[in-house]
Amino acid sequence: MHLLLIEDDAPLAHALLDFLAGQGFIGQCAPSLAQARALLPLAHWDAVLLDWQLPDGEGLTLLPLLRRQLPDSPVLMLTARDQITDRIRGLDAGADDYLVKPFDPQELLARLRAVERRISGTHSAVLRMPGLEIDLGRHQVLRDGQPVELTAKEWALLRVLAQRPERIHTRESLQGALYGLDGDASSNTLEVFISNLRRKIGRARIQTLRGLGYRLQLGAAPD
Structure with missing residues (x-):
């Protein structure tokens, strides 16, 4: 946010x-x-x-x-x-x-x-999907019941994706979530954080839509 x-x-x-x-x-x-x-x-x-x-x-x-x-x-x-x-x-x-x-x-x-x-548009701050639970209120992620350690930047990025799952988030909006108005849209840092998140919560859960952005997939199979 x-x-x-x-x-x-x-x-x-x-x-x-x-x-x-x-x-x-x-x-x-x-x-x-x-x-x-x-x-x-x-x-x-x-x-x-x-x-x-x-x-x-x-x-x-x-x-x-x-x-x-x-x-x-x-x-x-x-x-x-x-x-x-x-x-x-x-x-x-x-x-x-x-x-x-x-x-x-x-x-x-x-x-x-x-x-x-x-x-x-939900009444709960907890987002659940197969093998993954994201609790926005408690600042907590569980994968297969085990806590996932995220850095502050990784959490800021995941928070934006989880607030509106299945919605396409542009590179610019995610860059803004990481760095506010000081973000460098030409940097590949965003891709690094996306890669780190995929490694921690499952690669298939964050989809890349070339030329459009990224989205969190609720129905993605755990990997």
Whole structure:
């Protein structure tokens, strides 16, 4: 999942992005409304984490633009404003969720997992196929009942594929999942990670569609 964090508190932003990266999420931070507007068209953002008070205005003023450019991407308000009237105002302005600072990162993680389930159209964070189980919530993969050790990059890649199995994911979208906006589409690094994942979960499970991209096959026979 590719996240846009709009937050001007640098220590908090770095801490959140580091925590979420450890859970397989790829995030990019914009510390102001202006920088957020500049980043919006540069990638597909699966969700937006939006602070209320920013150096150049209120985060709420960005919600109409987010709703136009990212109609299917949830927006979670992250703010110290804890009054009921503030929550109502934020949700009425177009936010999908509201989290009051200070918050437990695990609570944010749980809400993002719920977002993943909505994106994938499932009620469970566990994807099961013959001989393989991918638990997006617990950050765990089991092959034939045995845990599979994945690096952070391998997990970030598998997470994208598993969120929407059977869907073709372009090279560019997967490259973005690995490196955010700094990905080098000319590099063969993506193929290296795909090869590593195939070795760990089964070669036939990730299909290459030449010129189109890759997809995770639910019905692939274990190998």
